[in-house]
Amino acid sequence: MNEHSNDQLSIGDLPSLEDIDWVEVDRNLIVRDVIRNLIISTGLLVATLVGGFGFLSAGETIFSLIGIIYICVGLFVIVLLILWPRLEFPHRGYALRELDIAQRRGFITRYLATEPFSRVQHVAVSQGVLDRMFSLATLQIYTAGGVSSIKGFHVDNAHQLREHILERVAEINLAASEEFADEATSTNPTMDP
Amino acid sequence: MTTRTKNSENWHLVSPLSIASFIGKYLVRFSLWLLNQSHLPITVLVIATSASIYLRQYWLWIVVLGAILCLLACGVLVAALLSYFRFRYKVTDQDISVREGVFRVVQTDVPWSRVRAVNIRRNPIERLANLATISIDTAGTAEAEILIPAISPRLAETLRDKIHMRTNSAPESNSVAASTSIYRMSANNVFKASLCSSGAIGIVFGGLFVASLILFGSVTTGLNFDPSFNPTTLRDVPLEALHVVLQGFQMVFFAVIEFVERITGIALTQSWGTLVVGSIILLLIVTLCCFLLTFAMCFARNFNLHLQRKQEGLSVSRGLFTTRYSSLSARKIQILSLRRNFRELFLQIGELIAWQSSSGRDHRLVIPSCPVEIQDKVWSIAFAHTGSNMRLTRKSIEFTRLSPIYLWFGEHMALMLFILAVPLLVLMFSGNFLALAVMCLLWIPCTLTVAGICWLKAGYVYDGVLLISRSGFLGYKYMMGRYGKVQQVSIKQNAVQRFTGKSTITLHYAHGNISIPYVILSEARQLMDAVLDFVERKETHWE
Numbered sequence: 058m059n060e061h062s063n064d065q066l067s068i069g070d071l072p073s074l075e076d077i078d079w080v081e082v083d084r085n086l087i088v089r090d091v092i093r094n095l096i097i098s099t100g101l102l103v104a105t106l107v108g109g110f111g112f113l114s115a116g117e118t119i120f121s122l123i124g125i126i127y128i129c130v131g132l133f134v135i136v137l138l139i140l141w142p143r144l145e146f147p148h149r150g151y152a153l154r155e156l157d158i159a160q161r162r163g164f165i166t167r168y169l170a171t172e173p174f175s176r177v178q179h180v181a182v183s184q185g186v187l188d189r190m191f192s193l194a195t196l197q198i199y200t201a202g203g204v205s206s207i208k209g210f211h212v213d214n215a216h217q218l219r220e221h222i223l224e225r226v227a228e229i230n231l232a233a234s235e236e237f238a239d240e241a242t243s244t245n246p247t248m249d250p
Numbered sequence: 251m252t253t254r255t256k257n258s259e260n261w262h263l264v265s266p267l268s269i270a271s272f273i274g275k276y277l278v279r280f281s282l283w284l285l286n287q288s289h290l291p292i293t294v295l296v297i298a299t300s301a302s303i304y305l306r307q308y309w310l311w312i313v314v315l316g317a318i319l320c321l322l323a324c325g326v327l328v329a330a331l332l333s334y335f336r337f338r339y340k341v342t343d344q345d346i347s348v349r350e351g352v353f354r355v356v357q358t359d360v361p362w363s364r365v366r367a368v369n370i371r372r373n374p375i376e377r378l379a380n381l382a383t384i385s386i387d388t389a390g391t392a393e394a395e396i397l398i399p400a401i402s403p404r405l406a407e408t409l410r411d412k413i414h415m416r417t418n419s420a421p422e423s424n425s426v427a428a429s430t431s432i433y434r435m436s437a438n439n440v441f442k443a444s445l446c447s448s449g450a451i452g453i454v455f456g457g458l459f460v461a462s463l464i465l466f467g468s469v470t471t472g473l474n475f476d477p478s479f480n481p482t483t484l485r486d487v488p489l490e491a492l493h494v495v496l497q498g499f500q501m502v503f504f505a506v507i508e509f510v511e512r513i514t515g516i517a518l519t520q521s522w523g524t525l526v527v528g529s530i531i532l533l534l535i536v537t538l539c540c541f542l543l544t545f546a547m548c549f550a551r552n553f554n555l556h557l558q559r560k561q562e563g564l565s566v567s568r569g570l571f572t573t574r575y576s577s578l579s580a581r582k583i584q585i586l587s588l589r590r591n592f593r594e595l596f597l598q599i600g601e602l603i604a605w606q607s608s609s610g611r612d613h614r615l616v617i618p619s620c621p622v623e624i625q626d627k628v629w630s631i632a633f634a635h636t637g638s639n640m641r642l643t644r645k646s647i648e649f650t651r652l653s654p655i656y657l658w659f660g661e662h663m664a665l666m667l668f669i670l671a672v673p674l675l676v677l678m679f680s681g682n683f684l685a686l687a688v689m690c691l692l693w694i695p696c697t698l699t700v701a702g703i704c705w706l707k708a709g710y711v712y713d714g715v716l717l718i719s720r721s722g723f724l725g726y727k728y729m730m731g732r733y734g735k736v737q738q739v740s741i742k743q744n745a746v747q748r749f750t751g752k753s754t755i756t757l758h759y760a761h762g763n764i765s766i767p768y769v770i771l772s773e774a775r776q777l778m779d780a781v782l783d784f785v786e787r788k789e790t791h792w793e
Contacts, residue, residue, distance in 0.1 A: 145429070156782075168740065169741045169742075170738060170741075175786060175791075202737030202760055203738065203765070210744060230790075
């Protein structure tokens with residue numbers, strides 16, 4: 058066991074996330090998200106119209122100007138909400154690798170995260186009402202540092218992936234615990250003065 | 251391996267002295283419940299207050315308050331007694347179990363392999379009777395998983411050594427012998443720690459606030475209070491309530507002033523001038539009292555702090571009334587953080603905190619007012635086994651600066667927005683371009699200075715096993731994490747960062763994260779790959 062080794066890492070040799078083939082998630086996710094956003098924007102629409110026409114009916118020029126701006130902003134937000142899932146979709150993806158699972162998402166703010174299997178505590182699959190209508194599922198990977206969820210799997214895929222990850226986790230943990238037990242029995246850690 | 255036996259003889263009862271700690275536990279729990287369900291007591295109190303004011307029967311209010319307190323006390327006492335009689339614990343080779351609960355009996359079994367930390371603390375009653383409370387933590391929960399009050403300290407020590415033997419994988423023979431003293435906190439340092447604690451300023455300002463409230467109340471009621479005011483309709487009740495409260499403040503104020511008068515022999519209430527002097531004296535007294543309170547709290551917490559090196563780990567014992575012993579193995583340290591605010595910089599000390607994966611409050615190692623050479627020593631113990639060459643001593647570490655774009659779009663971006671927002675507001679309300687110019691002249695240098703200092707102090711450095719990040723405005727905050735303990739890595743790019751090819755990399759640990767903003771994207775990716783490589787191939791086991 059190399060207790061005090063600190064080998065120079067040459068960055069070029071490491072397996073890199075740069076040349077990864079991102080896997081697209083289920084395209085139904087767009088429809089599902091659009092429907093969800095439509096539901097959200099109904100309330101927004103009512104608020105926009107009521108507020109906007111409230112201002113317009115006040116009669117004074119300054120108030121009607123505010124009312125028009127109000128309605129424009131509201132409608133813009135609603136249109137954006139409806140377009141957003143389509144805009145975001147090409148930037149969504151995951152990559153299952155030998156020792157970890159990576160995901161990326163985000164249209165304006167790009168996000169990339171990796172969970173090593175050696176740190177996974179448990180894996181869950183969750184499905185909301187809308188998810189069930191399109192047979193979609195969210196994969197939730199729990200580590201001691203928190204939970205990271207990947208949206209937009211087909212249910213069957215999600216369950217397969219969950220099984221696979223759990224298998225890999227078990228394999229890796231078994232190997233690790235054997236190694237750990239070996240360390241514990243064979244060597245005494247030396248102390249640095 | 252022994253087989254698990256299920257006979258009831260192994261279940262032990264704790265000493266009756268544990269009732270004291272049960273009372274403490276339920277007092278805290280019930281008070282918290284009352285605070286969480288605050289609508290309940292507040293509703294009762296508001297109804298009682300309104301009724302007593304409306305009926306002009308002020309004793310009603312005291313009766314209601316007394317009844318609430320009585321109920322609380324009775325409930326705590328009964329719950330403590332009952333739970334003492336129902337509490338049982340069992341220790342076997344494989345696990346430790348506790349059975350507790352009055353109506354709903356809960357049995358908690360924790361296998362030794364899942365235990366992250368065992369800590370001992372002794373409150374004054376337990377110290378008189380030579381007993382101890384032991385708390386056992388796993389990674390799962392925020393609070394201690396198992397808490398056994400009032401057991402013999404020898405048993406507690408055995409349990410702790412048992413868990414240390416497992417995790418340190420050290421031979422049994424020298425597990426107890428090898429402990430060397432590193433640092434004993436002197437009274438001088440306790441005083442420094444209380445000066446530097448973040449509570450000190452807060453409490454002083456809190457005291458000033460309360461004092462000024464009293465002053466305000468006394469002045470307003472002194473001018474406006476009408477003793478002949480008689481509430482006749484329900485609408486007058488809030489007004490009357492306000493008057494009663496202000497009158498209360500006034501009473502407190504004049505009682506204190508009278509007290510000061512009697513002691514000093516100066517007639518303060520004769521004129522407004524002397525009254526103002528009196529108020530200033532009062533404020534000073536309140537501030538001093540608040541500071542003394544902070545100092546007393548800090549002293550009680552850190553009295554006789556003794557830091558020891560034990561085998562490969564560290565152990566700390568401290569406390570005046572309740573003594574706490576906590577220890578952790580160096581291999582379990584997730585993040586070591588060093589905080590030096592401007593007072594601590596001035597006094598050449600720092601607050602060192604070692605986090606481990608269990609999240610109980612007692613289970614992080616905190617050393618307030620730690621001198622520089624002790625910081626270095628703790629650092630070298632904590633990271634000796636990683637083989638890193640980095641040392642905490644400031645001169646030997648070259649921190650890499652963040653990108654200057656951080657100056658413009660960093661965390662102080664909200665502050666930067668003020669540059670635009672405040673002058674615009676000024677212009678809107680005054681319609682005066684001179685005011686705009688003055689505001690710009692004031693705001694732009696201020697924000698630029700703040701941002702510049704933040705940028706100068708922010709930095710990061712890493713090698714093959716460790717990452718250190720530095721940040722701060724007035725002081726410094728260092729966060730040091732090992733790659734081997736990382737749970738998850740993420741890279742985030744917002745619009746500005748994407749435009750300039752920068753990114754924010756975050757290393758998530760079991761307890762807290764370290765994040766570096768505005769690193770070049772390719773560098774962040776390389777760091778991410780290096781960390782992942784370390785986690786997946788070298789240190790697959792963590793705890």
